[in-house]
Amino acid sequence: MKLTLHVWRQKDAQTQGEMVDYTLDSVSEDMSFLEMMDVLNQQIIEAGDEPIAFDHDCREGICGMCSMVINGQPHGPQQGTTTCQLHMRSFKDGDSIYIEPFRAKGFPVVRDLMVDRSAFDRIIQSGGFVSVGTGAAPDGNAIPIRKEEADEAFNAATCIGCGACVASCKNASAMLFVSAKIAQLDRLPQGKVESKERVRSMVVQMDEEGFGNCTNTGACSAECPKGISLENIARMNRLYLQSSVSPT
């Protein structure tokens, strides 16, 4: 199929970027979106220009590196899917596709479609861990945990840290990501002991990074490739309130 692509090109963080138009003539519907981008880059390189920089790594929906906002939706039109797992059969011959970087103060553009998501690393560093040594892998049944709790902890743990929640939120809020990490640890006995300190320091770091505040529109969860639930945000809010009332 033939596509018209409007892609955000930006030399570096300091330079003003703009949308640049490209046409691709022979896109197969079996290609993934990133393979289509590879073909486009090949065409650009052959024409003697700089290829488009974009993030990617595993290309199987588990690492969270791929990003891009495709026609106004992070990771494109298919729900529950990362850009690398999105296929060109989601588009039609003759379509015009707008491809932009994730946009948020907390995610400055590095170049073209690449943004700096190290704010997420700093949020994790501020408390998204268990600070005691847990030793070697213990017997799975040594600490009994209710099945429902284990399942919910696991669901929260499926967050791949891609940042689509921030990109989709009208307030560029990172609360779905942060709350998934907090809930994952809070649901398990090893993590629960430090929940209150954790929620305070992670929220402080989140605000320092310049992310907005949640107004519960639900866009994050609807756009999240892993379908992380809004209930995690409610849990984080509750923990935060509890820790403001009684800090320990």
Place this chain on the structure above:
Amino acid sequence: MAFSGLFLILFLTQHMTINLLSVVDSLRLNIFGAEESNLFNQAAYFMGNNPVVQFALQPVLIAGFMLHMLMAFVLQAKNAAARPDGYQYGNKARAYNWASMNMLITGGVVIGFLGLHFYDFWIPEITAKYVTGKAHIGDSPATEAILADVNRFYPELVHRMKYPWRVAIYCVSFVLLGLHLNHGFQSSFQTTGVSQGKYVAGIKKASIAFAVIVPLMFIVVALVHFFIS
């Protein structure tokens, strides 16, 4: 935001209850042929003259409104700053509903409505009670006797509700308040962390019910006085 919003929700429920008394009065007087029915007058007199209501609850309510609005603007400003450069194509994320994306607009209409509402009832009432010492009903001249009349509230309400433009503004404003509440009600349970597990579905349903019933009741009050009283 959530606590001030929930506080305003309580106020709204109380206000609606008292207004509905005027509908009961109207139906008794106009449909069932009662000689007298002063439920609304009694409630309004109590609210207007009880020192706890006037000098404790009323200032708290005004402060609650101020706080809610102030936080709304601060929140809006902070959130706008979190995305300095918008999307060229526009943000097409799937979101729950229009109301959740436009709380400042629906809230703004509520403020506009409050302006009219204050002009209609609150300012005349406060001036009569604490400044001139004279009240009026409808187009009558203001006198001290009217101010002393414990049953002056109902006729004044009915008089105001006889103007079609005012009734129209009331109806539109309350529809928008309904949208504000539809998001705000459930949102405040999310913000306070109550929305968990088995409660989520119930809170959503209660939110819709509250956002439909309460504004609808206010509209019913306006329409009953317009058509029947």
